[in-house]
Amino acid sequence: xxxxxxxxxxxxxxxxxxxxxxxxxxxxxxxxxxxxxxxxxxxxxxxxxxxxxxxxxxxxxxxxxxxxxxxxxxxxxxxxxxxxxxxxxxxxxxxxxxxxxxxxxxxxxxxxxxxxxxxxxxxxxxxxxxxxxxxxxxxxxxxxxxxxxxxxxxxxxxxxxxxxxxxxxxxxxxxxxxxxxxxxxxxxxxxxxxxxxxxxxxxxxxxxxxxxxxxxxxxxxxxxxxxxxx
Amino acid sequence: xxxxxxxxxxxxxxxxxxxxxxxxxxxxxxxxxxxxxxxxxxxxxxxxxxxxxxxxxxxxxxxxxxxxxxxxxxxxxxxxxxxxxxxxxxxxxxxxxxxxxxxxxxxxxxxxxxxxxxxxxxxxxxxxxxxxxxxxxxxxxxxxxxxxxxxxxxxxxxxxxxxxxxxxxxxxxxxxxxxxxxxxxxxxxxxxxxxxxxxxxxxxxxxxxxxxxxxxxxxxxxxxxxxxxxxxxxxxxxxxxxx
Numbered sequence: 371x372x373x374x375x376x377x378x379x380x381x382x383x384x385x386x387x388x389x390x391x392x393x394x395x396x397x398x399x400x401x402x403x404x405x406x407x408x409x410x411x412x413x414x415x416x417x418x419x420x421x422x423x424x425x426x427x428x429x430x431x432x433x434x435x436x437x438x439x440x441x442x443x444x445x446x447x448x449x450x451x452x453x454x455x456x457x458x459x460x461x462x463x464x465x466x467x468x469x470x471x472x473x474x475x476x477x478x479x480x481x482x483x484x485x486x487x488x489x490x491x492x493x494x495x496x497x498x499x500x501x502x503x504x505x506x507x508x509x510x511x512x513x514x515x516x517x518x519x520x521x522x523x524x525x526x527x528x529x530x531x532x533x534x535x536x537x538x539x540x541x542x543x544x545x546x547x548x549x550x551x552x553x554x555x556x557x558x559x560x561x562x563x564x565x566x567x568x569x570x571x572x573x574x575x576x577x578x579x580x581x582x583x584x585x586x587x588x589x590x591x592x593x594x595x596x597x598x599x600x
Numbered sequence: 601x602x603x604x605x606x607x608x609x610x611x612x613x614x615x616x617x618x619x620x621x622x623x624x625x626x627x628x629x630x631x632x633x634x635x636x637x638x639x640x641x642x643x644x645x646x647x648x649x650x651x652x653x654x655x656x657x658x659x660x661x662x663x664x665x666x667x668x669x670x671x672x673x674x675x676x677x678x679x680x681x682x683x684x685x686x687x688x689x690x691x692x693x694x695x696x697x698x699x700x701x702x703x704x705x706x707x708x709x710x711x712x713x714x715x716x717x718x719x720x721x722x723x724x725x726x727x728x729x730x731x732x733x734x735x736x737x738x739x740x741x742x743x744x745x746x747x748x749x750x751x752x753x754x755x756x757x758x759x760x761x762x763x764x765x766x767x768x769x770x771x772x773x774x775x776x777x778x779x780x781x782x783x784x785x786x787x788x789x790x791x792x793x794x795x796x797x798x799x800x801x802x803x804x805x806x807x808x809x810x811x812x813x814x815x816x817x818x819x820x821x822x823x824x825x826x827x828x829x830x831x832x833x834x835x836x837x838x839x840x841x842x843x
Contacts, residue, residue: 411612413618445615454786478793525762525766529746529759529762529763530746530749532750533746533749533750534749535749536749539742539745539746539749542741542742542745543742543745543763544737545738546735546738546739546742546774547662547767547770548778549735549775549778550770550773550774551772552775553777553778553780553781557781563746574777578773585769589762589765592683592762593759593762596755596758596759596762597755597759
C-alpha cells in the first residue's frame with residue numbers, strides 16, 4: 371500500500387497560513403515588537419542629544435540595533451507552543467522534509483515581525499534625522515537583514531525551545547552571529563548618506579541571506595529533532 | 601590492516617587509559633618549551649626598534665590568539681564527528697575544549713589590551729582583530745551557556761554541537777565583516793603594526809611558544825577529557841573494576 375503524501379509545497383503553505391490565522395486572532399502580540407522598536411529608538415535622542423544633525427550621524431546604526439533587538443524579542447515563542455502541544459512531533463513524523471515546514475513557519479514569523487519593522491523604519495528614521503534619500507537603502511538593508519535574522523533566530527529558537535530561561539540564552543546565542551548583518555546594514559545606510567554607492571554592503575547582505583536560506587533549514591531541522599526526540 | 605585499534609579509541613575505558621598516559625608527556629614537554637621560549641623571548645631576543653621591550657608581550661598574545669581560533673575549530677570538528685557518527689566521546693571532547701578556548705580568547709584580549717595601553721595610548725581600540733576576538737569570546741560563552749542549560753547530557757551534547765557548527769560557518773563571515781568595518785571606520789595609522797619582516801631572532805621564540813601552547817592544549821584537553829569521562833561514566837562497571 372502506498373500512502374499518498376501531501377506535496378511539500380502545499381504542506382508548507384498550510385503551515386504558513388495557520389500561523390497567519392493564529393497571529394490575526396492575537397494581533398496585539400504581533401504589535402508588541404513594533405511598539406518596542408519605536409520605544410527603543412525614542413530612547414536614543416533622550417539619552418544623547420535632541421539635535422537632529424548630531425543624531426543623523428548615528429541614526430542608521432540606531433535603527434538597525436533597535437530592529438535587531440525587536441525581532442529577537444518576538445523569536446523566543448516561535449516554536450514553543452508547537453513543541454509543547456505536539457504539533458512539531460507530528461511534523462517530524464509526517465514524512466515531509468522538516469526543514470521546509472520550519473522555513474514556512476519562519477517565513478510567517480518574518481511577515482508578522484520583520485516586515486512591519488521594515489515598513490516602519492522610514493518613520494522611525496525620520497525621527498532620528500535620516501534624510502528621505504536614505505529611506506530606500508535603509509528599507510532594502512533591513513529587508514535582507516531581518517530575513518537573515520529570522521532564520522538565524524529560528525536556529526536559536528529551535529535550540530533553546532526546551533530550556534529554562536530560554537529568552538536570555540537565545541539573545542546570547544544569536545546576537546554574536548548577527549553582528550555582520552549589523553555592520554553591513556548600518557554601513558549601507560551611512561554610505562548612502564555620504565553620497566557613496568551602497569551596492570557593496572547590500573550585495574554582501576544578500577549573499578549572507580541566501581546562505582542562511584540554503585543552510586538554515588538544515589540546522590533548524592537538526593535542532594528541532596534534538597528538542598523533540600527526547 | 602586491522603582498524604580495531606582505531607575503533608577502540610572511541611570507547612571510554614581505552615580513551616581514559618590512553619589519555620592518562622599521554623597527559624604527562626604533553627604536560628612536561630609544554631612546560632619545557634614554554635620556559636625555553638619565555639627565556640628566549642624575554643632575555644635573548646633583541647628589543648623592537650619601534651616598541652622597545654613592550655613588544656615582548658607578543659610572545660603570550662599571538663600564541664593565545666592563535667590557540668583561541670585553533671580550539672574553536674577543534675571543538676567544532678569534534679562536535680561534528682559526535683553529531684554525525686553519534687560518538688559520545690567526541691561530544692565529551694568538544695565539551696572539554698570550550699572552557700580552554702574561552703580562556704585562550706580571554707588571555708588574547710587581556711594581553712592585547714595591556715599591549716594597547718603603551719602602544720596606542722588606550723586600553724581598548726575598536727581594532728578589527730580585537731573586535732573579532734571579542735565576538736569569538738561571545739561565541740564560546742554562548743556555547744557554554746547552552747550546554748549548561750540542559751539537564752539531559754545527551755541533549756546538551758547534540759544541541760551545543762549544532763551551535764558549534766553554525767558558529768564555525770559564521771566565524772569567517774564575522775572576521776571579514778569586522779575587518780571591513782574597521783578599515784572603513786578608522787584611519788590605518790592607528791593600527792600601524794606593519795612588521796614587513798619580523799626578525800628571525802624574534803620569530804624563533806614565537807614559534808617555540810606556539811608549539812608550547814599547542815602541547816599545553818594537549819595536556820589540558822587530556823586532563824579535562826578524563827574528568828569528563830569520569831563524570832559521564834560514573835555508574836559504569838569498568839570504573840568500579842579500575843578503582
